[in-house]
Amino acid sequence: MPVYIRKNVNFTPPSIDNFPLEDDEDYITDPDQLLDRLPQPYRMIDKVLSQWYDEVWQIIEKRENERLEESRRIRAPQYECSAQMESQGRACCVCDSVDGRYIFIGQPRGLSAVDVQTQEKVASWEEESVDIHYVKAYLIGVQVYLVVTIDDMGFARLLIFGGDKFYFVKILNEFQKGRGGAHRPIFSNPAHGEGGTKLIISKCEASRNGDYLGAMFENPETAEVWLEVYKLPRDAWLNELESVLIKKEEKSEEDQGTDTQAPTDQEAPTPQNEVEPPPAATQEESTGGEKHTPKLSPTSVVMKLKPPPSMSELRQKGNPASSIHSACQKVDSGEVIGTGVNHILTPNHKDMRKEVFAHLHDNLMEYLPKEEEAEPLEDVNFHFMTAGRLVPTGLEQQSQIEEEDDMKRLPTTIAVWWKGSTHVVHYSLLKQHKDFDVKPDLVWPYLSPVTSSAISDDTSLLAVGFENGNIIIWDRYLGIQRGIVNIMDRVKIVQLTFLDPNICPQNLDDYQPYRTKTSTYLLALCDNGALYIMMSGPGLELDPICITPPVESEDDIFTMVQPIPGMHDLLITVLKSGKVQIRDTLQGTVLCEPVLPKSHELMTPWDPVVAVGAMGQVLFLKGNNKDYGEEEGGDQSESAGALFMYQMKLFPTLDSYMSRKRDKVSQTVHAKIENRIEALMKERIAQQGLRKHHMQERWGNMKEEIWSILQYKDMAEKKADNRPEIHYKRVRNLSQTPGSMGWTPFFRN
Numbered sequence: 093m094p095v096y097i098r099k100n101v102n103f104t105p106p107s108i109d110n111f112p113l114e115d116d117e118d119y120i121t122d123p124d125q126l127l128d129r130l131p132q133p134y135r136m137i138d139k140v141l142s143q144w145y146d147e148v149w150q151i152i153e154k155r156e157n158e159r160l161e162e163s164r165r166i167r168a169p170q171y172e173c174s175a176q177m178e179s180q181g182r183a184c185c186v187c188d189s190v191d192g193r194y195i196f197i198g199q200p201r202g203l204s205a206v207d208v209q210t211q212e213k214v215a216s217w218e219e220e221s222v223d224i225h226y227v228k229a230y231l232i233g234v235q236v237y238l239v240v241t242i243d244d245m246g247f248a249r250l251l252i253f254g255g256d257k258f259y260f261v262k263i264l265n266e267f268q269k270g271r272g273g274a275h276r277p278i279f280s281n282p283a284h285g286e287g288g289t290k291l292i293i294s295k296c297e298a299s300r301n302g303d304y305l306g307a308m309f310e311n312p313e314t315a316e317v318w319l320e321v322y323k324l325p326r327d328a329w330l331n332e333l334e335s336v337l338i339k340k341e342e343k344s345e346e347d348q349g350t351d352t353q354a355p356t357d358q359e360a361p362t363p364q365n366e367v368e369p370p371p372a373a374t375q376e377e378s379t380g381g382e383k384h385t386p387k388l389s390p391t392s393v394v395m396k397l398k399p400p401p402s403m404s405e406l407r408q409k410g411n412p413a414s415s416i417h418s419a420c421q422k423v424d425s426g427e428v429i430g431t432g433v434n435h436i437l438t439p440n441h442k443d444m445r446k447e448v449f450a451h452l453h454d455n456l457m458e459y460l461p462k463e464e465e466a467e468p469l470e471d472v473n474f475h476f477m478t479a480g481r482l483v484p485t486g487l488e489q490q491s492q493i494e495e496e497d498d499m500k501r502l503p504t505t506i507a508v509w510w511k512g513s514t515h516v517v518h519y520s521l522l523k524q525h526k527d528f529d530v531k532p533d534l535v536w537p538y539l540s541p542v543t544s545s546a547i548s549d550d551t552s553l554l555a556v557g558f559e560n561g562n563i564i565i566w567d568r569y570l571g572i573q574r575g576i577v578n579i580m581d582r583v584k585i586v587q588l589t590f591l592d593p594n595i596c597p598q599n600l601d602d603y604q605p606y607r608t609k610t611s612t613y614l615l616a617l618c619d620n621g622a623l624y625i626m627m628s629g630p631g632l633e634l635d636p637i638c639i640t641p642p643v644e645s646e647d648d649i650f651t652m653v654q655p656i657p658g659m660h661d662l663l664i665t666v667l668k669s670g671k672v673q674i675r676d677t678l679q680g681t682v683l684c685e686p687v688l689p690k691s692h693e694l695m696t697p698w699d700p701v702v703a704v705g706a707m708g709q710v711l712f713l714k715g716n717n718k719d720y721g722e723e724e725g726g727d728q729s730e731s732a733g734a735l736f737m738y739q740m741k742l743f744p745t746l747d748s749y750m751s752r753k754r755d756k757v758s759q760t761v762h763a764k765i766e767n768r769i770e771a772l773m774k775e776r777i778a779q780q781g782l783r784k785h786h787m788q789e790r791w792g793n794m795k796e797e798i799w800s801i802l803q804y805k806d807m808a809e810k811k812a813d814n815r816p817e818i819h820y821k822r823v824r825n826l827s828q829t830p831g832s833m834g835w836t837p838f839f840r841n
Contacts, residue, residue: 168682173736180735186703190231195705198224208705217258232302233330246292255337299476299503302326308472319397319472328389336386395525399510471511476503477551481571483533509542546588552760557585565628577634587617592660593757606771610759621649639680651698658707670694683745686738688715711738
């Protein structure tokens with residue numbers, strides 16, 4: 093068999109540089125490789141064990157590093173409670189009065205008021221089968237408070253606390269008189285719903301001074317929600333309660349006078365009469381019956397607002413007109429941007445077109461993208477605001493604008509935005525509205541859904557947070573926008589809070605010797621657990637400063653962030669793990685941690701029961717007993733928990749904050765012409781001595797300035813004398829030169 097061998101083929105040995113490197117797994121370097129690899133299935137078992145060992149070792153290293161970091165971390169001091177109120181162990185909710193005198197505690201079967209300084213119960217209001225789960229107090233007079241409550245069944249009640257006593261006002265869900273004068277909710281009011289329909293109030297808030305109140309109603313059967321706004325007769329209530337207290341004092345004086353006039357022939361009291369116990373509390377003191385409650389002025393409904401329809405509903409909705417003529421009247425001219433609802437297409441026509449489309453493309457309908465169901469608008473947020481230049485309603489009353497007392501300034505506008513909506517709507521409270529037929533006075537449309545909002549105490553500033561991380565601040569008093577800031581992309585703004593301007597430096601570098609605007613801090617909480625603070629003021633950019641970075645663990649997420657009343661440079665925060673912390677507002681550092689006894693834990697850390705009384709001096713926390721089990725009857729007893737009190741003024745780390753002086757700074761600056769002239773005159777008088785010094789210095793420099801002027805004049809004359817003369821002998825006729833005026837055709841003779 094012939095073999096073909098290629099000629100002229102030279103063998104080239106491999107280069108020394110191209111030799112492969114020694115393998116780390118070579119049996120020469122590793123003696124364990126002298127053995128052959130394990131056969132199956134032992135090889136797989138060895139691989140699984142090696143992988144498991146590596147993963148366990150990584151977990152051990154991670155835990156060891158975390159333990160090392162935790163040991164190096166500077167821990168905040170922990171302080172225990174100074175008193176334990178076991179009698180309030182069944183507290184479901186707690187709120188403080190605005191002036192810090194009392195705390196109102198919602199309990200099963202009623203409500204109670206406790207003095208902050210003495211921790212003694214002052215008054216109580218009780219009613220069977222009523223578990224108060226929400227309570228909020230508003231100062232409407234001198235030591236007179238409007239208390240708004242919502243129980244576990246969704247019924248909202250209004251009460252007034254004054255003169256160490258509760259006065260029942262009404263139930264917003266309607267009520268009727270039951271046995272023993274007790275108020276029983278009914279559900280057959282045609283104004284609120286159909287007969288037999290149970291309506292629930294999930295949110296109820298009033299204005300700062302108790303002039304207006306807003307309540308969100310829900311119909312569980314039809315899943316409808318709407319907002320009702322009430323006008324509260326605050327001044328009438330104060331006058332009526334004052335007359336009741338006067339009559340009560342006169343009656344007590346008469347009773348004391350009759351007791352002192354004892355007959356002479358009356359026998360001395362026996363020892364049995366001396367130790368006779370006092371009579372039991374009457375229904376007036378312990379229950380909320382109508383029998384002994386004074387008749388107060390009724391409330392009135394101002395408006396009813398329905399949530400805006402979603403875009404999918406707008407696309408499916410047709411013109412509900414009964415005839416073509418009425419449908420054409422509702423069609424707009426297309427000059428403004430609207431929702432696109434005002435057209436002549438009826439609902440039947442749109443349904444027919446949809447059926448025809450589905451019939452023609454039956455084989456392709458399954459490939460169409462499914463429409464995402466929009467989340468129901470379950471929540472509404474609203475703010476009652478005084479007169480401003482954004483909405484002209486109320487500006488005709490100059491006294492309301494220039495009024496410095498916040499108690500005398502009445503709200504004129506309500507700003508409303510619903511959950512998931514992309515606009516904020518302003519409605520006037522001074523106009524007459526029909527039910528669900530309210531036209532807005534101002535609409536702010538946005539590209540991103542609104543997630544949070546906040547308003548300053550005097551309602552001059554309004555901040556709106558969005559789902560895309562943007563924040564807009566409006567100056568309602570001046571009617572301008574203070575600025576827009578982006579906190580972080582893809583971060584939702586969860587909470588906004590305006591802080592007291594007394595902790596913010598005021599900028600007075602402008603020419604005017606009087607303030608035109610007030611600088612203040614805005615606190616923003618994001619959904620990733622980060623806290624930001626930014627300063628809003630005249631001539632300042634909204635630069636957000638991160639005081640708390642985003643959290644890594646879910647247990648470190650904030651469930652409550654609230655400035656301490658009276659001391660906004662301190663924050664009280666509650667973590668999802670149950671820790672309660674007091675932080676510095678501007679730095680974000682943890683100053684101390686109030687801790688509960690080891691036998692108790694914080695009640696519902698996701699919705700904690702926390703209140704601060706005495707203007708930041710006393711802290712109240714509700715804790716549950718860890719070893720407590722519910723009784724067979726299901727009724728929660730006193731031993732289930734307790735209300736713990738902390739004297740914050742005794743915390744050593746807060747001494748510098750407690751002793752700090754805080755001057756009152758008004759957020760609304762109304763500079764009248766008299767105040768401006770007075771400020772300018774004061775500035776001129778204050779600069780009188782400085783002007784005299786400038787005049788003397790000026791006269792002293794006058795001689796040198798005059799001498800320098802004369803020197804300059806002499807130098808100029810000398811330069812003029814030494815200047816060479818110009819002779820024009822070679823030019824015969826100056827009028828014929830190209831540069832002379834006589835050469836031009838306009839000046840020829």
